[in-house]
Amino acid sequence: MPLTEFEIIKRYFTHRARGAVLGVGDDAAILRARRGVELVVTADMLVAGRHFQKGADPQRLGHKALAVNLSDIASMGGVPRWATLSISLPDANERWLAAFARGFMRLARRHGVDLVGGDTTRGPLNISVQVIGEVPAGRALRRDGARAGDDVWVSGTLGDAALALAAGRLRLAPRERRALATKLDMPAPRIGLGLALREAARSAIDVSDGLVADLGHICERSRVAAVVQFERIPVSPTLGRYRDRPVARAAVLAGGDDYELVFTASRGQRDAIARISRRLRVRLTRIGSITRPRRGRPVTVIGLDGRPLSLARTGYSHF
Amino acid sequence: MPLTEFEIIKRYFTHRARGAVLGVGDDAAILRARRGVELVVTADMLVAGRHFQKGADPQRLGHKALAVNLSDIASMGGVPRWATLSISLPDANERWLAAFARGFMRLARRHGVDLVGGDTTRGPLNISVQVIGEVPAGRALRRDGARAGDDVWVSGTLGDAALALAAGRLRLAPRERRALATKLDMPAPRIGLGLALREAARSAIDVSDGLVADLGHICERSRVAAVVQFERIPVSPTLGRYRDRPVARAAVLAGGDDYELVFTASRGQRDAIARISRRLRVRLTRIGSITRPRRGRPVTVIGLDGRPLSLARTGYSHF
Numbered sequence: 001m002p003l004t005e006f007e008i009i010k011r012y013f014t015h016r017a018r019g020a021v022l023g024v025g026d027d028a029a030i031l032r033a034r035r036g037v038e039l040v041v042t043a044d045m046l047v048a049g050r051h052f053q054k055g056a057d058p059q060r061l062g063h064k065a066l067a068v069n070l071s072d073i074a075s076m077g078g079v080p081r082w083a084t085l086s087i088s089l090p091d092a093n094e095r096w097l098a099a100f101a102r103g104f105m106r107l108a109r110r111h112g113v114d115l116v117g118g119d120t121t122r123g124p125l126n127i128s129v130q131v132i133g134e135v136p137a138g139r140a141l142r143r144d145g146a147r148a149g150d151d152v153w154v155s156g157t158l159g160d161a162a163l164a165l166a167a168g169r170l171r172l173a174p175r176e177r178r179a180l181a182t183k184l185d186m187p188a189p190r191i192g193l194g195l196a197l198r199e200a201a202r203s204a205i206d207v208s209d210g211l212v213a214d215l216g217h218i219c220e221r222s223r224v225a226a227v228v229q230f231e232r233i234p235v236s237p238t239l240g241r242y243r244d245r246p247v248a249r250a251a252v253l254a255g256g257d258d259y260e261l262v263f264t265a266s267r268g269q270r271d272a273i274a275r276i277s278r279r280l281r282v283r284l285t286r287i288g289s290i291t292r293p294r295r296g297r298p299v300t301v302i303g304l305d306g307r308p309l310s311l312a313r314t315g316y317s318h319f
Numbered sequence: 320m321p322l323t324e325f326e327i328i329k330r331y332f333t334h335r336a337r338g339a340v341l342g343v344g345d346d347a348a349i350l351r352a353r354r355g356v357e358l359v360v361t362a363d364m365l366v367a368g369r370h371f372q373k374g375a376d377p378q379r380l381g382h383k384a385l386a387v388n389l390s391d392i393a394s395m396g397g398v399p400r401w402a403t404l405s406i407s408l409p410d411a412n413e414r415w416l417a418a419f420a421r422g423f424m425r426l427a428r429r430h431g432v433d434l435v436g437g438d439t440t441r442g443p444l445n446i447s448v449q450v451i452g453e454v455p456a457g458r459a460l461r462r463d464g465a466r467a468g469d470d471v472w473v474s475g476t477l478g479d480a481a482l483a484l485a486a487g488r489l490r491l492a493p494r495e496r497r498a499l500a501t502k503l504d505m506p507a508p509r510i511g512l513g514l515a516l517r518e519a520a521r522s523a524i525d526v527s528d529g530l531v532a533d534l535g536h537i538c539e540r541s542r543v544a545a546v547v548q549f550e551r552i553p554v555s556p557t558l559g560r561y562r563d564r565p566v567a568r569a570a571v572l573a574g575g576d577d578y579e580l581v582f583t584a585s586r587g588q589r590d591a592i593a594r595i596s597r598r599l600r601v602r603l604t605r606i607g608s609i610t611r612p613r614r615g616r617p618v619t620v621i622g623l624d625g626r627p628l629s630l631a632r633t634g635y636s637h638f
Binding site: 026027028029030031032033038039040041042043044045047048049050051071072073075076078082084085086087088116117118119121122123124126128130132133135137140142143144205206221 | 345346347348349350351352357358359360361362363364366367368369370390391392394395397401403404405406407435436437438440441442443445447449451452454456459461462463524525540
């Protein structure tokens with residue numbers, strides 16, 4: 001007997017929602033936001049064949065589907081609280097569902113997120129997640145707060161997720177290959193960093209479409225431009241070995257899926273940011289600065305020779 | 320040149336979000352809930368070939384994708400405030416998108432709902448909507464409030480949406496066929512009714528899976544049973560002509576997609592409910608009553624001969 005929708009929800013996606021007045025099981029969930037907060041709301045859709053391969057590991061997929069949304073909450077400086085999950089599946093494969101739910105729910109528990117609703121239906125594999133978070137009123141980290149003179153910072157290292165997709169063209173040890181795949185499949189949303197940056201940063205975004213494209217979004221919304229020093233961009237040792245190859249350069253500048261935070265802060269915040277880095281044990285690197293707006297593309301990347309790199313492919317477009 | 324994701328969002332889905340601090344265009348939207356409210360949150364996914372035909376009219380689809388979520392908010396007694404829309408499309412067909420957005424945004428404006436975020440990507444046609452509404456704290460209409468002795472009520476008429484799917488097997492005038500199709504494609508969420516029922520009703524649900532299944536959900540959550548008189552269930556004149564045929568009986572009892580409200584209320588509320596019906600000009604019909612729980616299926620439907628009907632197909636399952 002195939003599972004019905006009700007059985008699927010009951011078996012795999014029902015947990016005691018401590019932060020909700022009423023969780024899964026009614027027409028809608030009932031939530032109570034804390035006093036003095038604003039809500040930050042985000043939604044992302046992952047499609048088989050586009051965002052992941054059809055045979056992708058379901059546990060990793062469950063993790064990633066939630067992680068990409070948590071990353072959006074992190075880049076706003078929010079605390080994630082509630083999620084909804086709508087999923088369309090070719091069939092009600094119990095094994096697949098159990099693994100998917102394990103990956104999703106494990107990450108949800110780690111960040112105190114309650115799954116409060118959603119929908120399951122039959123159809124081509126499609127995973128649509130929404131997350132609601134909280135942020136003290138007026139304190140969200142937005143894209144539109146950058147000012148000329150700000151430093152540009154990035155967390156962690158960039159490019160590994162995109163390099164994982166090109167791994168077939170590189171000579172890599174199995175261990176390196178697995179490490180890159182983990183970066184691509186199991187991004188760690190920078191929730192703690194986003195919270196700490198509410199004090200120190202003026203603007204922030206997560207790197208989902210690629211550094212140049214995402215920093216470009218900050219520039220557009222803030223009506224500024226940015227200059228980045230290519231050699232300052234932090235990369236993993238594996239990526240470093242290929243740094244001068246076009247595939248690696250593209251991964252660093254235009255590779256999506258790293259889910260690190262790019263943020264801007266005044267020069268006066270450098271010590272505070274160094275303290276945050278030590279406290280959270282997250283590498284934070286100053287890679288450039290914000291300038292006044294100018295004609296042409298908002299983001300300039302300067303190479304080792306002091307001249308701007310030409311940026312053929314600057315970001316991921318979903319169409 | 321195909322449209323990029325950014326152009327699609329900008330062109331079709333950006334409007335001034337009056338009820339949001341920050342709408343489309345950042346990593347997440349920022350919302351401020353009113354004081355003393357709880358949030359009601361719902362999510363639904365519509366898949367081509369399952370919930371609608373591949374060539375379905377995009378404007379009607381835009382309407383329906385939002386309407387089914389608004390209906391969930393209505394059945395909670397909530398005021399819908401914000402929506403997110405994630406959509407996967409085989410190609411960025413501008414004409415299709417413009418029509419879809421027209422249907423979606425028109426209904427959103429009618430109910431004061433702001434589209435505050437979402438995602439567009441390429442893939443098999445899939446529409447995933449989430450709506451957040453508000454309800455005064457502790458006042459939501461839930462499924463678990465029904466008590467033995469309550470009347471069972473339903474709004475409007477039932478069965479037309481399901482009959483539209485069987486229209487090929489019936490002798491219908493073109494005008495009748497169009498009217499049924501409109502009931503299926505363009506449901507009117509009962510927002511005003513849900514608000515009015517916060518005072519009068521003890522429990523409510525919207526008819527999305529079929530009367531017997533949805534009233535059954537109320538019974539399960541409330542630990543009661545229900546008895547419904549088949550001949551009292553209100554139907555349209557068109558459906559009435561086929562009332563004794565199995566296809567019509569199945570449409571009335573097990574047809575989903577009507578998006579009317581089924582609710583329970585104490586007998587003392589009959590006058591109040593009649594007043595609500597007159598004020599809102601919505602037909603409200605008493606079709607049965609709630610009883611103590613008993614063995615077997617929670618909902619019994621009594622036929623004209625006074626004996627229970629056998630209910631082979633009692634509701635829609637998504638798998």
